[in-house]
Amino acid sequence: MTADHLRRFAINHSLFPPTTLKRALHKLAFVQADPIRAPARAQDLALRHRVRNYRAGDLERRYPSLGIAEDFFINYGFVTQSLQILMHPRSDIWHPWAAWPAESREQAQILLDFVIARGAVHPREVDAHFAQGVVRNYWGGSSSATTHLLDSMHYRGLLRIARRERGIRIYTAHQHASELIDDALRQQRLDALVDTVVDIYAPVPAAGLALLVRRLRHAAPQWQDELPAALRRAKERLAQAHVEGTDWYWLPGKEKKSATLEPPEAVRFLAPFDPVVWDRKRFELLWGWDYRFEAYTPAAKRKRGYYALPLLWRDQVIGWGNLSVQEGKLAADLGYIKSAPRDRAFRRELAAELDRLRAFLGLEVLC
Numbered sequence: 001m002t003a004d005h006l007r008r009f010a011i012n013h014s015l016f017p018p019t020t021l022k023r024a025l026h027k028l029a030f031v032q033a034d035p036i037r038a039p040a041r042a043q044d045l046a047l048r049h050r051v052r053n054y055r056a057g058d059l060e061r062r063y064p065s066l067g068i069a070e071d072f073f074i075n076y077g078f079v080t081q082s083l084q085i086l087m088h089p090r091s092d093i094w095h096p097w098a099a100w101p102a103e104s105r106e107q108a109q110i111l112l113d114f115v116i117a118r119g120a121v122h123p124r125e126v127d128a129h130f131a132q133g134v135v136r137n138y139w140g141g142s143s144s145a146t147t148h149l150l151d152s153m154h155y156r157g158l159l160r161i162a163r164r165e166r167g168i169r170i171y172t173a174h175q176h177a178s179e180l181i182d183d184a185l186r187q188q189r190l191d192a193l194v195d196t197v198v199d200i201y202a203p204v205p206a207a208g209l210a211l212l213v214r215r216l217r218h219a220a221p222q223w224q225d226e227l228p229a230a231l232r233r234a235k236e237r238l239a240q241a242h243v244e245g246t247d248w249y250w251l252p253g254k255e256k257k258s259a260t261l262e263p264p265e266a267v268r269f270l271a272p273f274d275p276v277v278w279d280r281k282r283f284e285l286l287w288g289w290d291y292r293f294e295a296y297t298p299a300a301k302r303k304r305g306y307y308a309l310p311l312l313w314r315d316q317v318i319g320w321g322n323l324s325v326q327e328g329k330l331a332a333d334l335g336y337i338k339s340a341p342r343d344r345a346f347r348r349e350l351a352a353e354l355d356r357l358r359a360f361l362g363l364e365v366l367c
Helices: 003-014 021-028 042-047 058-065 081-087 102-118 123-130 145-155 183-201 206-219 221-237 280-287 344-361
Strands: 030-032 068-072 076-080 134-136 142-144 159-165 168-173 239-243 246-250 267-269 309-313 316-326 329-336
Touching: 003 239, 003 280, 021 030, 021 042, 021 058, 021 076, 030 042, 030 183, 042 058, 058 159, 068 081, 068 145, 068 159, 076 081, 081 183, 102 123, 102 145, 102 168, 123 145, 123 168, 142 145, 145 159, 145 168, 183 206, 183 221, 183 246, 206 221, 206 246, 206 280, 267 344, 280 316, 329 344
Parallel strands: none
Antiparallel strands: 030 076, 068 076, 134 142, 159 168, 239 246, 267 309, 309 316, 316 329
């Protein structure tokens, strides 16, 4: 295993041949979500490489029929039902209110009864009915107390997202299957969660493996004290190699074809949270430069741009692009770590990728 093998493995394993939306989602198991559109949401930008004829918004439009759920894994996003089962109930003692703060339990029960009675509810409808005031949200802004309560109930598995309307979550009641989680089943589920996250982001450097396992505290907070043991078991179970001073991990057998297959001669703009580039330290190990997500960085301090998309050419990430739609046309502001490749093949494939983006966004294709 060499550094070249690792790069090919990272690209070929994650950027599999395009398939149907449902199959792609179940192959990925998890797609991270982000609300920023630049020029489309991160989940759409990630799926367009893996789904035939994908168009921005297809995931939201088809969500109820795909057998997936919105939930928190290592970040918030879309998970398969088989992955969601591994994370719930988010308590070792099965009871809807097992881990619920006593001071808000009565409010949550009243709200749950309201959702059950209505079938599906918009947060605005809930807020109008209860009008419980304002709290501070995760991003430091303000949100209604009822919306905050809906989010908490969703995280704990009492509610699920039925669909979205103009990007707003529509909630309905949900109850996960009741079962006794004994020591053996808990360890089995934790190991399965680790294997899943490793497979999504493979190959994973040692520091990245530790980071991913720590972030599973969001997926299964009820087992966070057991994550160090799960990490130790993973290092014994996973395939691994020592390359240029770093230990790398992946599921056994996954590298056999991916590490040796030549990547396609193609240009791709990747979402900031695409599995290929998500781990910034792994990114630097594989491609030799630091990529940062700068949407929340003050404009004067940005190096690459507000929503710079890494630019992949063959098996090298050679630069980035800030893409936007202006007056109905795609605008592309590109930057390169060294300089743009001068060969005709790159220019041809860059034009083809921009045309794919136009089709994805519903814009006029130039050729």
